[in-house]
Amino acid sequence: MSGLSLFVQQSINGLTLGAMYALLALGFTMVYGIMELINFAHFSVFMVGTFVALYTFEAFGIFGQSTILHGLPLIGVLLAAFIVTMVVCGGIGMSIERFFLRRLRAVKGPASMITTIGISYILSNSVLLFIGGQGFNFPNPIPPVRFHFGQAVMQVEQPLIWVVSAVLMLGLTYFVQATKLGKAMRATAQDPEAARMMGVDVDRVILTSFFLGSALAGAAAVIFGLYYEYTNFYIGFDAGLRAFTAAVLGGIGNVPGAMLGGLLIGIIETMTSQFISTNWAEVVIFSILVIVLVFRPAGLLGRVAPNKS
Amino acid sequence: MPLDATSGLLLEFKNVNTYYGDLHVLKDVSYEIRHGEIVSLLGGNACGKSTTMKTVMGVVRPKTGTVTFDGTPIENMPTSERVKRGIAPVLEARRLFPRMTVFENLEMGAFMRKKGPEFHEDLERVYELFPRVKERRNQLAGTLSGGEQQMVAMGRALMARPRLICMDEPSMGLSPLYVEQVFDIIQTINKQGTSIFMVEQNASMALSIAHRAYVLQTGVVVLSGTAAELREDKNIREAYLGELQVEGAKAEAQ
Numbered sequence: 210m211s212g213l214s215l216f217v218q219q220s221i222n223g224l225t226l227g228a229m230y231a232l233l234a235l236g237f238t239m240v241y242g243i244m245e246l247i248n249f250a251h252f253s254v255f256m257v258g259t260f261v262a263l264y265t266f267e268a269f270g271i272f273g274q275s276t277i278l279h280g281l282p283l284i285g286v287l288l289a290a291f292i293v294t295m296v297v298c299g300g301i302g303m304s305i306e307r308f309f310l311r312r313l314r315a316v317k318g319p320a321s322m323i324t325t326i327g328i329s330y331i332l333s334n335s336v337l338l339f340i341g342g343q344g345f346n347f348p349n350p351i352p353p354v355r356f357h358f359g360q361a362v363m364q365v366e367q368p369l370i371w372v373v374s375a376v377l378m379l380g381l382t383y384f385v386q387a388t389k390l391g392k393a394m395r396a397t398a399q400d401p402e403a404a405r406m407m408g409v410d411v412d413r414v415i416l417t418s419f420f421l422g423s424a425l426a427g428a429a430a431v432i433f434g435l436y437y438e439y440t441n442f443y444i445g446f447d448a449g450l451r452a453f454t455a456a457v458l459g460g461i462g463n464v465p466g467a468m469l470g471g472l473l474i475g476i477i478e479t480m481t482s483q484f485i486s487t488n489w490a491e492v493v494i495f496s497i498l499v500i501v502l503v504f505r506p507a508g509l510l511g512r513v514a515p516n517k518s
Numbered sequence: 519m520p521l522d523a524t525s526g527l528l529l530e531f532k533n534v535n536t537y538y539g540d541l542h543v544l545k546d547v548s549y550e551i552r553h554g555e556i557v558s559l560l561g562g563n564a565c566g567k568s569t570t571m572k573t574v575m576g577v578v579r580p581k582t583g584t585v586t587f588d589g590t591p592i593e594n595m596p597t598s599e600r601v602k603r604g605i606a607p608v609l610e611a612r613r614l615f616p617r618m619t620v621f622e623n624l625e626m627g628a629f630m631r632k633k634g635p636e637f638h639e640d641l642e643r644v645y646e647l648f649p650r651v652k653e654r655r656n657q658l659a660g661t662l663s664g665g666e667q668q669m670v671a672m673g674r675a676l677m678a679r680p681r682l683i684c685m686d687e688p689s690m691g692l693s694p695l696y697v698e699q700v701f702d703i704i705q706t707i708n709k710q711g712t713s714i715f716m717v718e719q720n721a722s723m724a725l726s727i728a729h730r731a732y733v734l735q736t737g738v739v740v741l742s743g744t745a746a747e748l749r750e751d752k753n754i755r756e757a758y759l760g761e762l763q764v765e766g767a768k769a770e771a772q
Contacts, residue, residue, distance in 0.1 A: 389629075396615045396626050403613040406575050407674075408601035408630035512617075 214360035219479040221358075225367045225436060227475020228374035232429040233452035234459070234467035235381065236302075236422030242398040242462035243418050246310070247453070249325040253332035254301050254423050255452075256445030258430025259347065260340060262294045263440060266348035274438060278350040286350055291373070295427035302423025303416055311412070329445070336442040344441045347434035370432050377428055378468055381421065385464060390417060398462065451478070454498050460511020469509060527586070528553050528682055528713050529574065529605075534583035534593075536566075536573055543569045544580070545737040549715075551682065556704070556714040558724040558745070560758055561734035567717040568610060570734070571686045574715065575607050576600050588681070602630045606680035610687045610717075612667040616660025620651060620670050623659050627677030636679070644673040647703060665696035672703060676712075683707070685716040689723060701727050721758035725749050733758075 210218065233255055240248045269286050270276065278286060305328055313321045354365040385391040390413075396404040397414045405411050433448060434440055455474040459466025474494060481493040501509065529551040536544040544566050551557045561567050572578040573585065576597040585593040592600055606627070614623050624644060628637055645652035648669040654662060659670055668688060675683045688704065689697040697720065705727050708714050718724035725731060725745045733741040733754065741751065748754050 392618070392622060392625065393629065395618060399615045399617055400613055402577065403609055403615065404626070405577065405597050406601070406607045406609065407626045407678075408598040409626075410596075410598055 210360045214358075215483055216480075217358055218361035219483045220476065221361060221363050221367055223476030223479035224472065225370050225475070226478060227472035228370055229429045229432045229436070229471075230448070230452045230455045230474050231468045231471025232374055232377060232425045232432070233448060234456040234471045235378070235464065236426045237453050237456040238459070238461055238464060238467040239394075239418045239422045241456070242464075243394065243401075243415055244310075244314075244321075245462075246321050247325070248305075248419075248422075249322070249449075250305050250328040250332065251302075251325075251422065251426055251453075252445035252449030253329040254298050254305075254445075255426040255430050255433075255449055256440070256442065257301060257332055257336065258294050258298045258427040259434045259440035259444065260336060260345075261297045261427070262290050262431045262434050263345060263347055265290045265293045266350070271348040271350045273346050274349050274353075276348070276350055277352050279352060283350055283352075291428055291431050294431050295424040298427030298430065299420040299424035302419040302426070306416055306419040311415075333442050333445060340442070342442060344439055347438045347440050349435050349438050351435065366435050370436065373428065373432065377425060381425070382464065384421070390414070394418060451494065454494060458498055458501055458508055460508030463508065463510045463512075466508055466510035526553055526588075527551070528555075528588055529715065530584075530586040531570075531573075532584045532586070534573065534580045534585065536569055536578055536580045538569075538578075543737050544573065546583070547734070547737070547739055549732055549739070551713055551715050554708070554711070554713055555730065556708050556716065556728045558721075558728035558731040559715070559717045559734060560719075560721050560724060560731055560748075560754075562719075564736075565734045566737040567734055568686055569737075571607065571610075571684050571715075571717055574600075574605060574684050598630060601678055604679070604681035606675040606678035606683050608668075608671045608675045608683060608685040608688060611690060612664070612671040614659040614662075614667055614670055614674070617658055619656055620659055620662070621655040623670055623674050624651075624655075624677050627674035628679075630678065637677075640677050640679055644676050647676075647706065648673055664691050665693065665699070668692060668696065668700055669703075672700075672707070676707065680712060682713045682715060685714060685718075687717055687719060689718060689720045697723060721754070 236251045237248065240246055266286065269289070271286065309324055309328065310321055313324060351366055351369070356363040356365070385394060393404065393409045394414050394417065396407065397409060397411055401411055433444065451474050452471065455470035456467045457470070458473060459468070459470025477494055477497060478490050481490045485493065527550055529549070531547055531549040534544050534547045535542065547570070549557070559567055559570060569578055573580055576592070576595060580593055584591050587600070587603060587605060592603070615626060618626070624641065628640065631637065650666055651669050651673050654666060659667065662670065685704070688700050692700065701723055704714060704716070716724060716728070725748055728745045730744050731742065731748050732739050733748070741748065741754070
């Protein structure tokens, strides 16, 4: 392949990966924006999501890559997989907040964060114990259509992933900017006590942010499965760490920042793997993170220094 | 404005005790605010003025004692229910939502209400009272000057269509010109029918517009009366109205 073709190819791949990281990064950034808490349980909610999606496909009789659907049945099954996974993940996220983190909210220090790490390991080890530690073939009923741009190839899953991600991110942006609950969410992020004195139910706002963030992680999980056709109990940590990096790179707490950071990390990862070496991808990603943070500590779109004023 | 002596009670604190952990902040405090009044709460730093405001809004709950709003005990009600019943805050240091527009801040003031024609009526009323706020409505609140922010904070409270506005230090950090404007507007709002409970360090200003006042010292109400009485009170003149005498100051320090 020519250099240009390789570049086009890796841009296509990078955008796809980036869209997934962006969806996952939004969950980190929303929770941090409101509670200043880094929710490491998010890693494993995403991983559990891949298994929820896997079983949803299997419930429709779709195993591995041998069952190919077309037209309405395909759309219906994909829609069902997204909805079921997003709702289940959203429910898990809400339960984590409601039953564990809410009790710790008044506690200062790292107790909440350590709790999220603990929950993350409990979830991943539960999958290891009850489902298994091997890799699982992830069902994919999408016909193997390929589009060619010169020598570069785009699988039909890729534009599909872009569209789904764009719709979800636009939906989230609309929710946060224009709805009453979305405005309450922004107000709570900027001044929780003042928001409460306007009559905002802060508990409900926090619960909503966990639901939305975790539901987006569920969408990212379906995308991960369809794209890699693979999952195991450990994938949450790799993808999650990159998504978390994306959130910090874009400016943690900042919704457009998480989207931008996700796309950047995706593209950097594929370009490095192509033009340098796969082994160097993480070194490059984290070097760029460090360099950006040294010069812009609040991230690319974050507000510098007093984040709350 | 002459007040009818039979005016009913709007807000009443009865023997309220509030703690932060072991720290006893409000000690057996009782206040009364009647319909249509401006009542001022005077006192130095850390005397419990802000805690009083937080107790009214339900951010802090009293350990003992009752808080009654329009005849209903509210001390165990969540903040949102109090807002719904007609209590709105103007918080210390404005506390606007800095990265939301002025308009969105006003919308947050009306958070507990349905967004019907009443919302637009109230918006017009706020814009009429504060033409500056109307000019700035699409600007981020954090980019406004302190005086403009105070206007938005008062407008935000009015958007709740409150019966009682609790103001915490409305003059803090404002230039003298703005302080005068703010106090004029407080009087206007009051004349339009909203009662005001106001914590204020600027005692001479506060007493010039208040009907009655309470003086709080380390969590205890040490003095109360009509504004006219307090303006004439020797201790008040010494401690809060700038007529400080050396002996008075010493006595105060102890």
